Structure formats: structure tokens, C-alpha cells
Amino acid sequence: METTAHTKLPVTVLTGFLGSGKTTLLNRILTENHGLRIAVIENEFGEVGIDHELVINADEEFFEMNNGCICCTVRGDLIRIIGSLMKRRDQFDHILIETTGLADPGPVIQTFFVDDEMKDKLALNAIVSLVDAKHILQHLDSCEEAVKQIAFADSILLNKTDLVTPAELDALEARIKAINGVAKIQRCQNAAIPVADVLDIGGFNLDRAIGIDPRFLDPEYPFEWGGILNVPAGTLTLEATQDPDPSMTAVLIPAATADEAALTTAREQAVRAFSHDPAPAPIGTALTADASPHDLILTDAPMRWTCEIETPGPLAIFTQHYPEELAMRFLDSHGNELHPTIAASYKPDHTHDETVTSVGIEADGECNEKKLNTWLFKLLQERGTDIYRMKGVFAIKGHQNRFIFQGVHMLLDPADGGPWGDKPRRNSLVFIGRDLDRDQLNASFRACLA
């Protein structure tokens, strides 16, 4: 028989908000000599062949599944089109599906979980999301679909990086990671990413999902940014012109040197400082460089705070948000801008008040199979609407092999993950979704351990 795993045709879903560069990327894919024959499914009717490619224009049409999953909607047009394409499958190496700029990627992904023929014959290789580095922040604050496009992604192409500063990019990347901590992030201009990097993500790869970003399971900090300035004696001025939030906490700490070790030391002091209630600091307030937290009150007027520096030298500053978000600058007594000699971004625990976040859990030991099944079933029944994606690998008592799963909303696709080999039998799982309770997920999962 012909339908075995090795014959599955890979599918990549390309998503991204309006203006993110999807069309530019698609045009490159369609014209570049990459040696693959790709069927591209776009969003209007028609079908056009371009050299080795086939561009099919679809019309988004949603089918609700009466399968007890209240959030389960699939793309009927994809089922029809891909069903037809599969009847001439030898002509294609890959299928690429482009969603509209305002699309929720959920129904596209669910199509591959729900429809038997899709599951049988196709392998969902990756969900790739293009992000406009210049404009995405405003969309993230106002459009749920923009957040979902990041939340569902396996790979995020941070495009148009030439239009923002490196610091702004760091800030944006941190915010993206707060939403989706497991996606692979690549920076690019004009969507200039090798086609192989777009298409050959490698499908559901838990090693990558868990291991790609060491910071994903890192501790969280009450601040996003820290840096050390070499400050001359006199008045240090903190100047800002934007007010994305009502306030921002900042801590100033004298440092011994301006290197990484000093920043690490200061970071620990800052963590302790941020645990205290900050003192309100309206515009014009004189701040103290003594590891006290200050609550900078932000307004839409130009904002300035000062700090008298008696002894010149390194000064560590930690801020709740990235300074770039406030267009904040540090100026000496003569108005010269001071730049940090070293700076770092930190995984924040406040996540910009994100309601969509990632939760990663790692636990040694083995799971009790019955408890795990019960937990997953109950979790999906109760929270499936809010869980956008999930991935996991489990060590189950009595089973030699790894047990892996991936899911979208209430749909779960479990599979035998093969032998553990020389890797430790450890449970790793990731949830991306809305209003996730990290502590509750952690505790409830650990109750499944044998």
C-alpha cells in the first residue's frame, strides 16, 4: 500500500499580518531556483502555473466540526483543493499555504488535525509567521489575530529589521518570546530568508521546540532591560517622550565595573529591589542611585528625571520595560547622550500584560499513564478554547519509548516518539495560549508523576 509516513507531503503554512512581507517572500519562493516544485495556495480564486510552481487561489471557507470541540473550525476550501492536488501529488515536493493578513491560523492548522485524509497524506511541516518589525507592536496591542499569528508559529521571521534600531529589535523579540517562547526567530530584511529555512523547518520537532531557546525555561525577571553606563559626575538626566504605559519602574545601582560580571551582580540586587513597592516619581523627581525602586509616572508631555552623581563611574540601570519603548535617553550634565557599555534583555514576568503567553514545564521522573490521560482530557475539555498550541514529550512508566504529542485547541495528536537513546527520561511540555496559569499547569502536571 502506498500511504506510509515516508510518503507524506510536507505542508508549510505562511502567516503574517498585513504588510509583513508575505507577498515579497512568496514572490521569492516562486521565482528563486531552489529546485523544489511547490504548490502555493493563496487567497483568491484561480489557478496559475509559474514555471515549476503552481499557484492556486483559494477562497477561505470555514467548516465547523460537529465533533464536540466548540472551537473546532476547519478550512473547507483547503480540504477540497489539497484533496484534488493529492491526486496529482507526484508533481509536487511541497505545499505552501498563505493565509490572509487578518487570518486566525487556527482553522488552517486544525484542518490538518481533523481531516482524516489530510492527516493520512500530509505532514504539517511548520507554521511560519512573518512579522513587520516596524509596525507589529501597534497591531499586537489592538488585534487578536496578530497575536495569534505569533502564538501559533513554529518559526517567526522578523522582517524589515532595517527600519528599527537594534535595541528596538531586542525589545520586540522579547515581546514575541513572551507570547511564544518556543518559536525559532530569524531576523531579515525584504523577507530575504533562504527558501530552505522557510520550508524545511522539520515538522514537529520537540527537541527543537524545547531546546531551541535556552531562555524559554529560564527564570523570569521583574524587568526587561538592564545596562551599565559610565557616568560622569554631575546630573544624569533620564529623558523620555513616549508613554506606552501609565508608569515604569526603574532601579539605579552603582556598579564596580562595566562588564558582564558586574551586570550579573547588579541584576541580583535589582531583583531584590523590584520586590519592594516603588516610590512614585512624577516628572522632575530627583532619583537616587541606591538600588531603590522608582515608579516613573509617564505622561504624554516630555518627561525628564534627574539623578545627582557624586562619584563618576559605572552605574547599572534596570527598567521594567525597554527604554526604547519610551524613547528614553540618558544624558550627562552637558546634554551628551550616554550609551550603555553593556546591556542585556531579560525574560519578563509581566509580559506587557500579555494575555497570550507560553508556559514551559520540565520535570524529571515518569508519568502515570492513567493520570496523564485524565489530566490532558480534562485540561483540553476545560481550557481547549484558550490553548492555541501545545507540544510535549513524556516518559511514561512501563513504556520504553518516548510519548510525544502536539495539539491545537481541543485537538490532540499523540504519537510514539521512538526510543530515548542516551537522553534522560524527562518530561517536557509547552503550552501557548490565553490566560494560562503557569503555577496551576505546573502543579496539575506534576500530580501526574508516578
Place this chain on the structure above:
Amino acid sequence: MPAKPPLHTEEEAEAFLQECSAAGLLPCIHTAQLQDYILDLRWSPDGTQLAALPSTGPPQLFPRSTAFQPVPESGHPACATWQVPPAPVLPANEPPKPDPSATAHKPSQLPPHIPANGTLAWSPGGHHLATFGQDSILRIHPITTPGPARTLQLPRGWAERFAWNADGTRIAVAIAKKIHIIDTATLEIESVIDALGATISDVTWHPTLPNQLATASNGGTRIWRLGDPKPIAELDQGVAALHISWSPDGRWVVTGDHTPSVHLFDTKSRKPLHIQGFETKVKSFAWQTAGAKDHPWLAVGGGTLITLWPCFGRNGPRNARPIQLPGHARPVTALDFTPQDQLLASGAADGFVLLWLPHHSPGPAMIAREDHEITSIRWAPDGHHLAYGTANGKIAIHQLLTESTP
């Protein structure tokens, strides 16, 4: 030689099926290899020609009695292989040139639709064969008289399905969310029906009324009468209907949907019936009408089971006990009854072609086993020739050897 059904006892049925399996009462007499997945096979109404539609490449027309030149295969003397010559490269719009040898010993090749074929259908009288594809071109080929094909370029859109009405005067073509009604005499668009914002998956005409058709689309089933802008029956089934069929007696419209389930609409009582519990999407229907046209049985393939529902009496399948036929190992993909009697042929993703006498025996006879999915299966009107196609482009014809076989 056992008698050809109808059979009168279970013993006779069992004996017949055993003979079919063991003694090769339905041997393969011809095969052909096309270049792609066989989308559909259709015998001409008089049974003299078999039209085959691959997913890509030229549709083929095989004259049944003369086209195949048997070349015995080793190990199976009854089976012949016919090699299809390489497909000519024809521009999409060029009408086929008359092939004087087509009526003698070679199959005719019709021009392919680019990038892919969609559907084909014979006119009710068998004088024409129409093909349609994803180029949105409708071609009507004269078969019984010489001459070029007539073509109509329809609006671009996702297009796979069309159907010819009962008296042959109109063709309904489903393109995206519209149905185009074509006058077959003038080959002009007579009217366009807006299918209420839903993409049409399948279309079928009433078996006898030439002005009524039914569509399967997102939302459910709709029945239309030409001239009426709105459907005369609209069944909001809350699902996406994918395949549709109208019973030969005109009473039932049946759709298979994605959930997967089957919806039956009784046009007589105007009552709907929802049948659930199928393992997979229902891809195939077959109506058994032998005996009396007003006593049809509906065979449904959904998953590995074939289920037969009685579609007669006041309630039809409602509260009726169906006949279930387990035998395939993978989902059933193709079903067809012989026109005159109760023989049911089935094909499935497991590559098996099975023969059933569902009212007499629960077990099948194995007719063939292929390495690829069976995608289409059709009995010729004489009930003696069975054609099937596979996912890798193979076509095979089997002939039922009975007392009447010369």
C-alpha cells in the same frame, strides 16, 4: 457454470461468490496504464465505450469490443495488457482531430485540461462525451458522429464538477459559489445560480425532471428549479456537504459530509434524515434498483464497512436495520451495482476489488488486488463488464463469465 444472479438461496449465492473467487468467474480481460490517478470511469449508455479520466493528461476513450488487443500476461492467461501510447501534447483549446482508427482498434485520446482534469460525463443518449477541468473549459466531444469538439470557456474559479441533465439539454457546472447552466444546443450560458455564498462541492440533476438539480455545499443540501432564483428546498444541515447523489426514483437526495455523516432528504415527505457513525468521510454511493425502480437500496461507503439502507416504504431508512458488509481493510472508495441485478462491486484504499451479493451473503468474492487505492469502479450497462481504476493510473476490465458468455 453457475447461474448468473439473481439467485434464490444463500447456498446459491455462496457458491457463486466462491466460484468467482476460486475459479475466476470474473477474470481480468484487459488492462491499461494511464499516466495519473484515475478520477473517474464512465461507460457509454450503450456500453460500447469506456471513458477514463486521469487527474492529468488526456482523457481516454476505449471502445470496449475492439480496442483492446489482448496480450496474455505470464501467470494469468485470462488477463491482457494494453499499452497506452504516449500522450500527444495538445494546446488546451485545440479540438481533437478525428481519429479514424478510434472506432477500430485504438483508444481515442481527448485533449487534457490544464493544469488538471475534473469530471467527465456522457450525454444521456451517448452521442456526446463532455469533459471539464480546472481550466474552467467545458468540452463536448461528438462520439457517434465525426467532428471537432465544441468548447466553452467559463469564468475562472475552483472548478471540478458538472452534470448533464436527464434529457441532455443542459449541463450544470459548479464553479466556486455559482452554478452555470449551459444550454447544450448553443453551448451558451443560459443562467447562473448564486449558491448563497457557499462553494459548491458537487452537483447532480433530478433523474427524470430536466429542470431540477441539487447541490452539495457548505451548510448542506439545496435543491433548485431552473428559473427560480432561490432554492426550492434548503437543508441547513450545519455541515459541509461534499458529495451528492439523487436516487433513481427521484425521491431521495443523499449527501456525504465532512463530519463524517450522511444526510438523506425525502423529497416526497420533505423530511430529512441524518445518519452518523461512519469511520471516515463517505466518498461513494451506489443505488441498487434491480427488480423495481421504486424500491432502491442505497449502498454507502464510509470507513471499511459498506452499509446498505432500504430507501423505500413510507419511512425509508428511518428505523430500518441496514445491511452491513465488512470486508475491506481500509476505507471504501468506490461502489457500483450492476444495473440488472444485485451484484455490488466495491473498491477501497486497501487496493482490493470485492464482489458482493448483499441480500444473500455477508461475505464477498475477491476479484482483484492492486498495489494502489481503487479510485473508481463501474459496471457496464450489460452487467457483465466491470471496470476499475487505481490511484496510479491503472485501468482494468473484468468480464463476468456466465452461462450466457460465448
